[in-house]
Amino acid sequence: MSIKLYGYWRSTSTYRVRIALNLKQIDYEYVPVHLLENGGAQHASAYKRINPSELVPCLVDDDADIILNQSLSIIEYLDERFTTGSPLLPAHALERARVRGLSQDIACDIQPLGNLRVLNQLRETFSADQDAINRWTAHWIETGLGGIETRLQTQAGKYCFDFDVTMADVCLVPQVYNAIRFGVDISKYPLIAKITENCEQLEAFQKAHPQNQIDAVS
Amino acid sequence: MSIKLYGYWRSTSTYRVRIALNLKQIDYEYVPVHLLENGGAQHASAYKRINPSELVPCLVDDDADIILNQSLSIIEYLDERFTTGSPLLPAHALERARVRGLSQDIACDIQPLGNLRVLNQLRETFSADQDAINRWTAHWIETGLGGIETRLQTQAGKYCFDFDVTMADVCLVPQVYNAIRFGVDISKYPLIAKITENCEQLEAFQKAHPQNQIDAVS
Structure with a gap:
């Protein structure tokens, strides 16, 4: 390939x-x-x-x-x-469903609402200024992360699901990066903050960081 | 169960x-x-x-x-x-990825933007009236369905993927129902229109229709 x-x-x-x-x-x-x-x-x-x-x-x-x-x-x-x-998904069907569920909590319920094209459309349709845009984005991030933090209480270990990195962590870390960019205080979500910190110690996450890409603007 | x-x-x-x-x-x-x-x-x-x-x-x-x-x-x-x-997903990994992709084109890129809570937030934050709400929702549905219609040209048969009903059809039909509710002209998307018509002849889709549920309001 x-x-x-x-x-x-x-x-x-x-x-x-x-x-x-x-x-x-x-x-x-x-x-x-x-x-x-x-x-x-x-x-x-x-x-x-x-x-x-x-x-x-x-x-x-x-x-x-x-x-x-x-x-x-x-x-x-x-x-x-x-x-x-x-492996990024567990072998057991029920665990796999939970990993997919948490990934989709981010990919369906948080990320789409703060997407570039959506923010541009808010500017165009509703004359939203940057302050309103930031509040809109932070609102959906906080709503979503609040639900995820509660869900993590029953299943989290070092990572979102016990001690294996899964697709859920792969989705969570970029969402936290985006949350910080929009001024969300991540310390309100202690499990999310801790899991993110644990992931960011792994080289796979470090190399993937936006700031380390050839098209990054500092 | x-x-x-x-x-x-x-x-x-x-x-x-x-x-x-x-x-x-x-x-x-x-x-x-x-x-x-x-x-x-x-x-x-x-x-x-x-x-x-x-x-x-x-x-x-x-x-x-x-x-x-x-x-x-x-x-x-x-x-x-x-x-x-x-089966709702194909046996082959690449085909499965395509079915998931089309499902997520709907579940990540269209549906979240016309969700009830999002429309309520537009009303609250930007004082959007019903007309603006309808245009906002229709815009994202049309953008999304346009991309899907193009994608379907290479793969559609009786259903989204050849002649088997998959998760993609399971996502498409509800999205078309929602599109019609927001005044989108589905005839602009002939493949989507035809696939929806084919699905709606199946009892599984008919029984699931919103209007046939105990909490439906006519």
Whole structure:
């Protein structure tokens, strides 16, 4: 396989896939798609042929004619296809459902509401200023993280699920990065804060950090 | 198993799980959670103990001490756990990734933006009137369905993926129901329109329709 990941340094869903690729010890080429310059490279016709949804990330394997979108779908594919590194989903169906559930608490209930295109639309439709945008985003992050913190009380160990890193951690760490960016006080969520700290000690997470990407703007 | 599905008739994510339960030929008890009355039963302490995220749906099996949230996670669990009915995900990893991808195009990129709590927040924060709410919702539905229609051109048959009903169809039909409710012209998406029509001829989809639920308001 010769894998390319199309993404953007600060996109939390791209960040998830970078962590997963690292945890699975898969070599890949990172292809930046600049979401802001010239109206957004995700809307250019070359990229639309890869992903008609005009969103990042997208995983492409030219050798095998594979194009996949949606970060959670990509992560599960990598986990099923590659036996290298550590498994990102547990073997037991019920545990797998819980890992997927927590991942989707982030990928369906938090991240979409603070997405760049959504914030732009709030500016356009409702003349939202930056302060209103920040409050909107922080509101959904806090609502979502509050529910997750409660859920973690019954299952968390060193990571979201006991002592194995799973797809849930792969989703949580980028969401916490985004939360801090929007001024959310993570110390209100002690389990989330501790799990994030534990994950960030792993090289797979460090290498995937937005600030360590070739398209990062400091 | 003695399964209870907590949900709301018009919630498209609950609608997805009802279809999946029917396709898998699983008996279940439907427990309505009224999202509007008295500030919303999803925020009551009894329900928060089941789902601290205060959202529907939630699948509960009291006998087995199972509580699961997030519709896609629930659907995959049912598919893995029950061999009855038809499989909702393909056997091959790459095909499975494509089905998950299309399901997430709906569950991550369309549905969350037109969720009841989000529309309420638009009213509160930006004083959005009903007309603005409808345009906001229709915008995201049309953006999302446009991308999906293009994607379907390479893979659709009678259903989203060839001739087998999958989780993608289980997500698509409720989203189309919601699209029509917000005034979107589905005839602009001929493949989506045709697939929906094909699905709606199946009893599993008919029985799951919002209008056929005990908590439906006509």
